[in-house]
Amino acid sequence: MCGIFGYIGKKSASDLLVKGLLRLEYRGYDSSGIVVKNGQLQSYKDTGKISEMASALPRLKGSMGIAHTRWATHGGVTKENAHPHVSNDGKVAIVHNGILQNSNLLRKRLTKIGVELNSETDSEIFCHFIAMELDQGKEPLEALQSVLSMVRGTWGLCVLFEDYDYVLCARNGSPLIIGRGKEEMFVSSDPHAIREHTDQLVALEDGQIAKVSARDFQVMQTDGQEVESMLLHLEEEWSESEIGDYPHFMLKEIHEQSESLQHCISGRLRHAEGTSVLGGLQIQPQNLAQLPHVRLIGCGTALHAAQIGQILIEQWARVPAVSHVASEFNANDPVINPNALHLAISQSGETADTLSAVKEIQRKGADVYGIVNVVGSSIARQCGKGVYIHSGPEQSVASTKAFTNMVGALTLFSLQLGRSRHLSKTKGKMIGREMRKLPDKIRTYLENPGPINAAVELILKAKSVLFLGRGISSPVASEGALKLMEIAYIPCLAYPAGEMKHGPIALIEENSPIVVIAPDDGVQERTLNAIHECKARGAKIILIHEEGDPISEVGDICIPVPSTIPMLTPLLTVLPTQLIAYHAALELGNDVDRPRNLAKSVTVE
Numbered sequence: 001m002c003g004i005f006g007y008i009g010k011k012s013a014s015d016l017l018v019k020g021l022l023r024l025e026y027r028g029y030d031s032s033g034i035v036v037k038n039g040q041l042q043s044y045k046d047t048g049k050i051s052e053m054a055s056a057l058p059r060l061k062g063s064m065g066i067a068h069t070r071w072a073t074h075g076g077v078t079k080e081n082a083h084p085h086v087s088n089d090g091k092v093a094i095v096h097n098g099i100l101q102n103s104n105l106l107r108k109r110l111t112k113i114g115v116e117l118n119s120e121t122d123s124e125i126f127c128h129f130i131a132m133e134l135d136q137g138k139e140p141l142e143a144l145q146s147v148l149s150m151v152r153g154t155w156g157l158c159v160l161f162e163d164y165d166y167v168l169c170a171r172n173g174s175p176l177i178i179g180r181g182k183e184e185m186f187v188s189s190d191p192h193a194i195r196e197h198t199d200q201l202v203a204l205e206d207g208q209i210a211k212v213s214a215r216d217f218q219v220m221q222t223d224g225q226e227v228e229s230m231l232l233h234l235e236e237e238w239s240e241s242e243i244g245d246y247p248h249f250m251l252k253e254i255h256e257q258s259e260s261l262q263h264c265i266s267g268r269l270r271h272a273e274g275t276s277v278l279g280g281l282q283i284q285p286q287n288l289a290q291l292p293h294v295r296l297i298g299c300g301t302a303l304h305a306a307q308i309g310q311i312l313i314e315q316w317a318r319v320p321a322v323s324h325v326a327s328e329f330n331a332n333d334p335v336i337n338p339n340a341l342h343l344a345i346s347q348s349g350e351t352a353d354t355l356s357a358v359k360e361i362q363r364k365g366a367d368v369y370g371i372v373n374v375v376g377s378s379i380a381r382q383c384g385k386g387v388y389i390h391s392g393p394e395q396s397v398a399s400t401k402a403f404t405n406m407v408g409a410l411t412l413f414s415l416q417l418g419r420s421r422h423l424s425k426t427k428g429k430m431i432g433r434e435m436r437k438l439p440d441k442i443r444t445y446l447e448n449p450g451p452i453n454a455a456v457e458l459i460l461k462a463k464s465v466l467f468l469g470r471g472i473s474s475p476v477a478s479e480g481a482l483k484l485m486e487i488a489y490i491p492c493l494a495y496p497a498g499e500m501k502h503g504p505i506a507l508i509e510e511n512s513p514i515v516v517i518a519p520d521d522g523v524q525e526r527t528l529n530a531i532h533e534c535k536a537r538g539a540k541i542i543l544i545h546e547e548g549d550p551i552s553e554v555g556d557i558c559i560p561v562p563s564t565i566p567m568l569t570p571l572l573t574v575l576p577t578q579l580i581a582y583h584a585a586l587e588l589g590n591d592v593d594r595p596r597n598l599a600k601s602v603t604v605e
């Protein structure tokens, strides 16, 4: 939640800060602001979109500054609550991501000693306490250390000082990276916001502070002990963050799926051996043979990818696998078997629920492998092993191409796992061959996506939409429902097709739209039963099926996708559901890329 961007160099900071914020807007977008040092600290902030704030922004001169885009937690969406917050003497400005648990107490302490508070936020206390410490003759680093020892909670924090030519950053639970340029430095919540300036970055760890000047930076523990940080390289794919000719990032990202899946699988399939190789997921053969089970953990779209991964692993590797809602994982004090395989799946690599599950598993003695998109993100670093899914930057809040590549990476892994156990070479080769064809099939479908508008028209007339799927299509139904709900705000229910008759069937009225995912996958016949049960009660079926399949006879609106082997169908059947959500949201006049109340990476539990 919330995005931070900072610049320390020789160029005009204000322009770079606005550009950086625009790149981070998907992290939070209810208000924003910047502060630049030019002798004095000059700041400007407002509610609304970053573009609105930027167009009203007065000319702020200076080559050092910090900026913030907010997703409100403490305090409503007001100009006063927007960041930056500046101390009353004007000498210290801060931007903060995270939540301070003891902010009430600290706010009271400030009020008691006569400090005027200007917002309702937890964050504001930072600037006042730091200013007070400076007043007492402390150096900025010492002042920050002292304030960090008072607060409890999470922070990604940047501090700008009127009297010093550097920015101090601190991290505890909210991501911050430092990008190293030539005589200029960048600070950001996400790597892709800095990729146009530099491909070298350092990710701060929890409990670290960094002192960042134009030529250099030092990373230290909170107690001031310097640490050596690893410089990471940010690949070219992370520079692809312009919207281009597309009206929305979501549509752009839907259309990028063919290419991004290609990135995910290229170089990882081994045709001659009928297998795949995921470098970060190499497990010793003796451990593989004794693997008791696999647990996959994620939230939202990542959870749906995990549910697909669970089925693939069981089908091809014949190892028991189970997927978990990350936010529920710790609540149930799970029994962790150190010999089992644990996979944490996340686009952002910052989702607090998933990160917390990873830590719980590690605390109980097992390793966790990350299946993550964002390079150097918290989950990737906390796991210390795993694979990147190579989707490139995903900026629409509604995840599309990351889903495809999560499923792509899990498919490769299931193949690798299967081949190291019982899956035959012949079957492995056939799977590899079919996987290679997928990017083209995705492109072909997107060129001619079928009657999406007719489906949208039907959906927009209804109070709610039911999504049904069976087997590997059941998580696809859930993903379709999530997408439509999050950007079109239409109540949706996703159910395994066979379970529909045990309750949701009561919802069906004349013309109720039901999206059914029904590839020719061996369980289709029973999905057909559910379709007939719905139709008998007046429902209208939006049928997503494979091309040329006679099942189309039962659909009221039929959306064919290219055919493939059953286990790979999610990578094609999900596409129409993404387009339905996109066009429904568009018709309703919603902000497709920035749906209300949501943020791209959810860094609070």
Ligand code: AGP
Binding pocket: 299, 300, 301, 302, 345, 346, 347, 348, 349, 350, 351, 354, 397, 398, 399, 400, 483, 486, 599, 600, 601, 602
């Ligand atoms: C997807 O469209 C959602 N915006 C959301 O459910 C998301 O998938 C979830 O918050 C998990 O995010 P992550 O992949 O970054 O961990």
